[in-house]
Amino acid sequence: MSKLQIYSCGAFNESYIKNLTLFTTGFGRISLCCGLLFLAVLPFLCCPYVLFLLNTAGIYAMAAVGLNFLTGSTGQISLGQGASFGIGAYTTAILVSKLELSFFLAIPAAGTLTVLFAIGFCIPAARLRFIYLAFITLAGQLIFDHLIKWMPLTGGQEGLIINESSFLGLDLNDDRIVYYIVFLCLVAFTWMAVNLTRTSYGRAFSALRINPRATEALGISVVKFRMLSIAMSSFYTGLAGGLFTLHMLAITPELFNLWLSIEFIAMIIIGGLGSISGSIMGACFIVILNEFLIFLTDIATKNDLLIDPALTNLALREFSLGIIIVLFILFQPKGLYGIWHNIILYFRRWPFS
Amino acid sequence: MRSFQRDPSVLVDIRLDKIQADLKMNKISLKFGGMTALNKIDLTVKTGDFLSIIGPNGAGKTSLLNCITGNYQYQGGNILFNDKVITGLPTHQIINLGISRTSQNIELFQGISVLDNLLLARHMHKSYNFIEASLFSRSVKKNEVYHREIVEELISFLEIEPIRNTLVEELSQGMQKRVALGRALALGPKLLLLDEPFTGITFEEKEAMIRFVTTLNEVWNLTIILIEHDLPVVLNISKKIVVFDFGVKVAEGSPDFIQDHPQVIEAYLGDSSTF
Numbered sequence: 001m002s003k004l005q006i007y008s009c010g011a012f013n014e015s016y017i018k019n020l021t022l023f024t025t026g027f028g029r030i031s032l033c034c035g036l037l038f039l040a041v042l043p044f045l046c047c048p049y050v051l052f053l054l055n056t057a058g059i060y061a062m063a064a065v066g067l068n069f070l071t072g073s074t075g076q077i078s079l080g081q082g083a084s085f086g087i088g089a090y091t092t093a094i095l096v097s098k099l100e101l102s103f104f105l106a107i108p109a110a111g112t113l114t115v116l117f118a119i120g121f122c123i124p125a126a127r128l129r130f131i132y133l134a135f136i137t138l139a140g141q142l143i144f145d146h147l148i149k150w151m152p153l154t155g156g157q158e159g160l161i162i163n164e165s166s167f168l169g170l171d172l173n174d175d176r177i178v179y180y181i182v183f184l185c186l187v188a189f190t191w192m193a194v195n196l197t198r199t200s201y202g203r204a205f206s207a208l209r210i211n212p213r214a215t216e217a218l219g220i221s222v223v224k225f226r227m228l229s230i231a232m233s234s235f236y237t238g239l240a241g242g243l244f245t246l247h248m249l250a251i252t253p254e255l256f257n258l259w260l261s262i263e264f265i266a267m268i269i270i271g272g273l274g275s276i277s278g279s280i281m282g283a284c285f286i287v288i289l290n291e292f293l294i295f296l297t298d299i300a301t302k303n304d305l306l307i308d309p310a311l312t313n314l315a316l317r318e319f320s321l322g323i324i325i326v327l328f329i330l331f332q333p334k335g336l337y338g339i340w341h342n343i344i345l346y347f348r349r350w351p352f353s
Numbered sequence: 354m355r356s357f358q359r360d361p362s363v364l365v366d367i368r369l370d371k372i373q374a375d376l377k378m379n380k381i382s383l384k385f386g387g388m389t390a391l392n393k394i395d396l397t398v399k400t401g402d403f404l405s406i407i408g409p410n411g412a413g414k415t416s417l418l419n420c421i422t423g424n425y426q427y428q429g430g431n432i433l434f435n436d437k438v439i440t441g442l443p444t445h446q447i448i449n450l451g452i453s454r455t456s457q458n459i460e461l462f463q464g465i466s467v468l469d470n471l472l473l474a475r476h477m478h479k480s481y482n483f484i485e486a487s488l489f490s491r492s493v494k495k496n497e498v499y500h501r502e503i504v505e506e507l508i509s510f511l512e513i514e515p516i517r518n519t520l521v522e523e524l525s526q527g528m529q530k531r532v533a534l535g536r537a538l539a540l541g542p543k544l545l546l547l548d549e550p551f552t553g554i555t556f557e558e559k560e561a562m563i564r565f566v567t568t569l570n571e572v573w574n575l576t577i578i579l580i581e582h583d584l585p586v587v588l589n590i591s592k593k594i595v596v597f598d599f600g601v602k603v604a605e606g607s608p609d610f611i612q613d614h615p616q617v618i619e620a621y622l623g624d625s626s627t628f
């Protein structure tokens with residue numbers, strides 16, 4: 001067991017099994033526990049508005065962790081995460097409102113269905129070079145955008161409203177309940193993602209990004225692993241979509257358009273490609289940014305600072321996200337995770353830093 | 354703490370003669386557009402052999418390896434490994450049958466450590482599935498430790514302990530080739546294909562490489578096909594030599610026979626500038 005002790009000359013592992021643990025020292029584990037404890041009491045400390053944002057951020061974070069498998073680890077780009085998210089959300093909504101299934105069953109079913117859709121759609125691309133996946137997922141996103149507006153099953157332009165608002169007997173109108181559901185899912189699935197990255201599967205995913213030909217020469221099927229990463233990411237995204245329905249209890253088509261796909265990519269770039277904690281930070285960043293921009297548009301329109309019709313909130317969002325991505329790529333390619341890591345290193349090396 | 358001054362377990366089975374590694378190529382022909390890269394090549398390798406392929410640049414040596422490992426689709430002929438036809442199988446399945454190779458241009462995974470490069474080669478021997486991996490169960494941990502030990506045995510066999518945590522791109526060419534050999538061995542091969550492992554590296558590194566390769570064949574009885582330009586070395590260490598030129602097999606025989614072969618003397622020994 002790792003003891004609570006200060007390693008003045010650096011911590012060294014003395015067995016291979018110890019190398020597999022997440023934290024070299026007891027302090028890492030304690031700070032993780034403190035962090036989780038803080039998150040567990042957070043809904044009682046913050047106002048309803050912040051709680052609503054936290055729920056949204058947690059749900060986006062789950063989708064971002066999934067996308068990180070695809071883009072961060074295996075280096076494939078998907079422009080269809082918004083559609084995956086939407087399929088998860090709509091499937092859940094339909095199962096709950098039309099078939100009167102409970103959320104508890106509907107959300108995993110939605111995740112599974114999303115995987116089936118994604119695999120069916122991406123099989124042709126998995127045999128080809130990486131760039132094809134970007135285009136086929138873009139095509140999927142565009143088809144999805146319009147199809148859900150046309151189909152009666154998905155409620156057309158008006159979307160779907162869920163009357164059922166209980167989860168295993170808990171009242172979903174209480175955002176705290178939603179918070180705990182989202183929180184537990186996010187912690188569980190992040191933990192699973194972390195586990196995968198430290199096993200042979202995680203190594204094979206990165207190998208696939210670095211050099212597909214050499215990966216195949218190690219007896220690892222490139223096609224199978226590309227499909228696996230697509231399945232993984234769409235499962236995470238589909239589940240997140242299901243949670244989104246549970247969170248909002250009403251969904252409309254424009255919530256899941258191409259813009260959402262772009263936001264997901266922005267989350268993992270801003271958070272730090274390939275980093276799981278970065279994906280979560282990126283999701284929080286985007287949610288905060290969006291709220292901040294809504295606030296900014298409000299002020300600007302009230303004070304007649306800008307020509308009114310030109311400054312819609314969406315335009316401002318696109319504009320500032322563009323600027324921010326460019327700044328991150330220029331000055332902090334490792335994203336928020338990189339910044340966080342540097343801060344930690346600074347304190348660890350103090351007073352020599 | 355256990356030290357690994359002991360025999361690499363991936364090799365132990367081979368020495369006990371449990372492993373069969375017979376490769377048979379029948380009339381392999383490979384064309385790129387109108388150009389013939391390989392013309393009806395017949396080649397047989399038996400368990401325990403050390404076969405070297407020599408020939409000038411562009412003779413088709415690398416192409417032959419690529420045909421064996423399924424990277425190139427050849428137009429004619431077939432290849433049998435342990436009496437099983439491997440023609441048309443995808444590369445990863447051929448590797449899973451126990452053929453592993455190093456590449457002329459190394460092809461290690463840049464940006465990750467030597468250790469991770471070697472561990473990657475153990476992927477096909479892992480005993481857990483995707484779900485178990487995501488839960489990181491006890492059996493996963495045990496299996497990870499097991500593979501780490503196997504890799505450590507190879508690290509000590511190849512004398513690369515000091516660089517196990519170094520990123521591969523920081524290593525010299527010679528060290529990279531040594532790590533690539535380690536990665537090929539970590540796959541647990543029955544048949545090892547080496548593409549120019551002694552080319553472009555320093556004298557000391559070359560000496561060590563030659564020591565490892567000969568040990569693998571002579572001590573561990575691993576079956577090896579070697580491609581190399583350095584004729585004196587090849588004549589010294591191989592049991593059988595095949596000479597290629599323009600995709601055709603020019604000569605085949607023991608080192609002594611090849612040394613005295615008129616065509617070989619004319620093509621290679623007479624003019625040292627071709628090497």
Ligand SMILES: Nc1ncnc2c1ncn2[C@@H]1O[C@H](COP(=O)(O)OP(=O)(O)O)[C@@H](O)[C@H]1O
Binds near residue numbers: 390414
């Ligand atoms: N992928 C390829 N596409 C086209 N031509 C190739 C390809 N690979 C090899 N060749 C050609 O086949 C011939 C044999 O090449 P190679 O096997 O690499 O030679 P060696 O390894 O003996 O130097 C060369 O003329 C080379 O140009």
Ligand SMILES: [Mg+2]
Binds near residue numbers: 457
């Ligand atoms: Mg070659």
